[in-house]
Amino acid sequence: MATKKEPLDDLEGKDVFDEIPEEKEEDELEDDLPIEEDSAAKETARMTSDVPVQIVAVMAKKTISVKELVSLKTGQVINLARPANEVIDLVAGGKLIAKGELVDIDGKLGVRIVKMVR
Numbered sequence: 001m002a003t004k005k006e007p008l009d010d011l012e013g014k015d016v017f018d019e020i021p022e023e024k025e026e027d028e029l030e031d032d033l034p035i036e037e038d039s040a041a042k043e044t045a046r047m048t049s050d051v052p053v054q055i056v057a058v059m060a061k062k063t064i065s066v067k068e069l070v071s072l073k074t075g076q077v078i079n080l081a082r083p084a085n086e087v088i089d090l091v092a093g094g095k096l097i098a099k100g101e102l103v104d105i106d107g108k109l110g111v112r113i114v115k116m117v118r
Contacts (some may be wrong), residue, residue: 057111058089
């Protein structure tokens with residue numbers, strides 16, 4: 001799959017989150033694997049389906065100096081310069097997998113997926 005370098009929505013810095021897969025057009029969404037590789041891929045998926053994967057919800061990134069870092073205090077507010085209702089990035093294995101919006105689930109924080117990124 002081809003990838004392109006582009007900054008994530010209003011995020012600063014460069015790291016593994018900067019690699020964003022190019023989205024395919026609807027008519028390009030066919031499986032790219034030959035038949036024999038497809039069955040091997042399905043077997044691998046079946047064998048690894050119970051392996052835990054950590055999902056990270058990225059609201060924003062901010063670069064600060066070491067001086068600012070060591071002077072942080074309890075109760076201090078860090079301005080992330082991102083609207084509170086903007087979608088967040090869901091990342092697994094260092095790759096962007098989805099966009100979502102924060103929701104309240106019985107007093108706990110959750111994410112409603114609004115777009116899958118393949």
